[in-house]
Amino acid sequence: MVSRETNLINRVDSGLFDNSLINEFLSGASFEKMTFDSAALFLNSFIYKLKSNILFTFEDEKTAYKFYLLNLGLNRDSFLFYPDIDMSEKVPGFNIESERYRAEALIKLNDKKMNYFCIGTTHSCNKNNIPIDLSSSMSLLSLGLGDIKDRDEIINLLSSWGYQKTDTVFEPKDFAWRGDILDIFPTYFRQPIRVVFDFGRIENIFIFDPITQLTLKNLSNLNIKGELIDKQFDDYINLIEYTNSPDVINCVVLGKKVDLLRGTQKQKRLLDVFPIYLNKLTLNKRIERAKEFITNNVDVYIVGGNKAKSLLSENFENAKWINGDIGTGFYSTVLNCVVISSSDVLNERKSIQKWAPLHSYLPTPITLNDISSLTNGDHVVHKMFGIGVFRGLTLQNSVTGERESVEIEYTNNSRVFVSIEKMDLIHRYVGSAKDPNISTLGSKKWMNEVAKTRKAVQLVATELIELYANKNRNRHFQYSSENDLNDALSNSFPFVETPDQKNAINDILSDMNSDSPVDRLICGDVGFGKTEVALRAIMKAVLSKKQSVFLCPTTILADQHFITCKERLESLGVTIGLLSRFKTKRQQSEIIELLRKKKIDVLIGTHRVLSQDVVIPELGLLIVDEEHRFGVNHKEKIRTMKQQVDVLTLSATPIPRTLQQSLVGIRDISLIQTPPRSRKPIETSVRFFDWDIINYYIERELDRDGQVYFLHNNIKSIPFITKKLQGSFPNVAVENIHGQMRSRELEHKILSFFKGGVDILVCTTIIESGLDVTNANCIIINDAQNFGLSQLYQIRGRVGRGHNQAHCLLLVPRKPLEQNAHMRLKTIEQFTSLGSGYDISIKDLEIRGAGSLFGYKQSGHISSMGFELYCELLKEEVNLVIGKNERLRFPNVVFGEDALINEYYITNPTQRLGFYNRFSRAETQKDVFKIKHELIDRFGKLPRETKNLVFIAETRVLFKNTSVSNIAINKTAVTLILENIYPYKTLDKLFAAVAGFNVPENRSYQFCKTKKGELSVSFSTVGIVASMALLLNARNCFLWIMTSNFMVLKALLTINVLCLLASCSIREKDDSVVLARVNDQVLTVKKLEKLLPPEDRTDMRLKRFIHEWVDNALFFDAATKDGFHKDRHLKDVRDRYYKKIMIGAYLQTKTFSDITISNDEIRNYYDSFSASFIRHTDEAYIHHFITNKHSEARSIRSKLLRKRLGKTMDELFKVFNVETKTVTKGLLIKELDRAIFKNKKVTVVGPVRTTNGYHVVDVIKRYNKGSRKGMEDVYDEIYQRLLKQKQVSFSANLLDSLKEITNVFINSNYH
16 A cells, blocks of 8 residues: 555655756756745755755845745755844843854854755855854764763863753753753754763663653764854854855845846846735635646646645646645746645645744643742642741651651741642642731631631532523524525635634534523634634524624724624625724614614624613624623623523633633533644744844834834833834834723724734733734834733734734843743743643733632632632532532551652752642542653652652552541551441451452551541551552552442453453363352362462462452453453553563573672773762761760760770660661751761761751761762662673573574565
């Protein structure tokens, strides 16, 4: 079978440009009268024939960059861009792209093995600003799997290139070294690189996503070049000289055409290429227009991908398809061809961005309970204790081991320390109060406030009861079915519907066809097509002779919707009216009268529509845009209207996740998260205020006949800005608007801007909602540091509505930015991807809107307890009303070992806090696994303490919603405290179930009662590892106690199938004694002897084993009847494990059992890789004494100071509790850590008082940071490393010998 991809021919062998034409150009000919798109296709047709670099020079940088992006859409690897040096002052911490383009060009043009097309300007290519010895100052960092590299050498090399060492790599020229992981973001790379080491040897190389920090793709080797920044240069050359005699093409632009000219002018070819413009509204008309250019005997080519081919191939049957993307098609009688752009036909011009990284997946939406970005002094809410002040992470030592806890300060300097597993009790305070009242521990005020809020949210729950009841009643009329007018409206949509948009349209039409009233929320980012969904619903209402109201929060937004509705609906016979302050009283009266007489089908307006004098006799559909922006009184009126009509709500700001879940089944929700294909991410830049930069941005936009917003949010100084711009651009129309302007003047200027009569619009934030002009693709925002994050995102969304690349310039004053302002601007710069409004809107929620989400003024309660807790209380009430029980119960887990993320593993406390927060909120094993995978991916192998933390998180989710309320685990026992014995009816049955629990780790068990009267069961073990294994097995034993959920039963069946597929399907033999039978499954004595070891064949164990076999056989039989045995996934799992077990046993017998590691081998390895065994922080080898009495501690100190080490130490060891160990700085109790490492000359430390008693430390030896570890310290690590190497070597040798005697075939076509 030939795949569809093979039908798309390569640009090189497309036949569009024949070889004689290509050879003519390469021999020195000049080509004239080409379009930009034809020139780009032509260059891409002979990429692999290049014998030298070719430079293309344009007169201006804007045109050069446009031509570069056009070629980038056809080939990312062979084209370079070389702009002028940006001499403007940079805002610290923000990236300037021109540096990356220049660095890439200079580095790649220095490679003598490859040839490139480089596009620049006449000035940039001829300017002498490249050091003459630049080539010699470049050095190479070569990385390959298996290479041995020295850490210090790499760090020194990257530093010499000007790379900055950071905790986490986000930006170009950053690098980070965490344990065995090196992250680098080379200047000219699209993605950063992650290198994983194992004892100095490179184990893995990955590309990773700078947003999620997760790896995307494996690499086998990698070369990174850099330039020494400290080297002094005396002389400079230009790019032409640097490139060593390249072919230079002068690109002369005349209107829409470009000439590719050489200086010799010895030969010219006139190609006479003309563009094909498809300026039609609908797809069918664009196809018809394209066909008009196709005549007999002309070659037809279409440029596009597989998706375009599937959509258009039937319309252009004999066309040849070229893989790629161009903006505009063209035709030429000289070339005898017609080339059609599929992007132009489908109105889906792809976004081309050089540095936009590929993402592993869409980032998880940021929620208000995300506390990872908390800083010292931020306000937080603890559900039990109230509002406090966040004071960071604190390391605490207890009888169960070391933990990091969140420290919260309350009034009177009182503190609460929140453990990792209880972190779900706290969240960031978000409320209307900037400085909320701090709670007092022990006071009843907080709980009273919670009770008061619960009472208030009951009003909301009452409304939801009404809404729920309304959903179940029948509508008093029926909508007509869709007809040709609906199809006409659909066909007139000038774009291709996105999948989410199509689903939303189907959802609302399906709602209207049902008997129940409509109440649907359409939630989508700015410009994602929510209005089109509303238009389809309006059309259906009009066809059913029902009137519709389109309610908007602002006059400008109402005017925008009015213009859109007139363009799309008026030609189909729909009458449209507008009620807003743009209309005079007389006009308003006329509209109200027409409405009363049913002569207006669609009324669009602001809150004026809600007035008493507005009567709509046949109102069937109410559409509310951005409901959260209305006032409380208006919301009450809207709520009253909702009870009588169908409601469609549009919003760009998502409701919080906690409320969204609670509304499922009450309010229908459609999410539009996929952007239109023609939309491009908005290029965003942060710069100091500079009129030259401002003029550059405006000139660039005006040159392509575009329009510009200049947002200056100060009404007093707007006239000055307007006058300044009028002086700089005297030949264009410059106007200003603001909220205090008279209605008629405001309307006149806005409509003029809509129609293209105003080129530069100076404005305030009045444009934040509703001003959508597809021709305006540049916005300049002055004093951007003063705006909130969601406000910046919303304002920036005013541009980028058309197919042109949009630009956003954020201007800041020349002074240091506040930390929060810097973070906001950095976020808006990074979140250029479409759809990120979901992340940003939640991150910067507008509380005044949330305070009245349901029409009740709740902002006082939100202010007093924070938005997140308010939402939780509301969700609980809602669930109570509709009978849902979604509350998750997790057991409290007490773990008897250290469980934390070590500081040396993740240095940044903010990142540690983020992972703690995610562990505490994990609800499934999948969630825990995802966090664990991310830790390993980003930071390397898990330390023992972090593995313990993962185990605690796994235990919490495994035992969630069960009868197990508390779990205690240590080296000698596992104790489970049970709230009840459900589903067992008697204690005897519970005791019998526990008696039947038999695993090797379980030495004995006992039941007892706690002080609170709860039942507990304890299993005795030996060692923490055995305790952990027993607890995981105990989960299956207590599964029936845990839950009655049928899905868990099904999961148990699946688990049993895996076990039983291999062990329970052997048939009975004639000479065997049958012990048990379940249908055709038989347990014989012979089979039992294979399954049960001799030492376990006691009477009690045999009886229990037979009963267990019967139970499993019953499960297996049920699973088979349900078809689980046909599940390919289960078969694959069974086969995989079966093969692994066999291979492991075979290797162990044949090879691994003979492996030995000698001390000499360990010594040699240690000597060879000594540079790898470096301490990353200070350590000390100590005798550690602990006692409860201060007098005893002083006595120990006194004896240690006498230096009678022999006899004195023996006596101390006999009498006192002493531990000899190596300790690491930063991982001890604060007081002890400070005492040991503060003064490095002290040998006897103490007494130091902590909660555990009095400590005295005898420092035997100190190891400084950077010193090498002794062989005894790394003996076990080296042993395991050598063992692994030998096992790999033995396996490889064995494989070679097996291949010699075995017939092996590998299909080279798929190798």
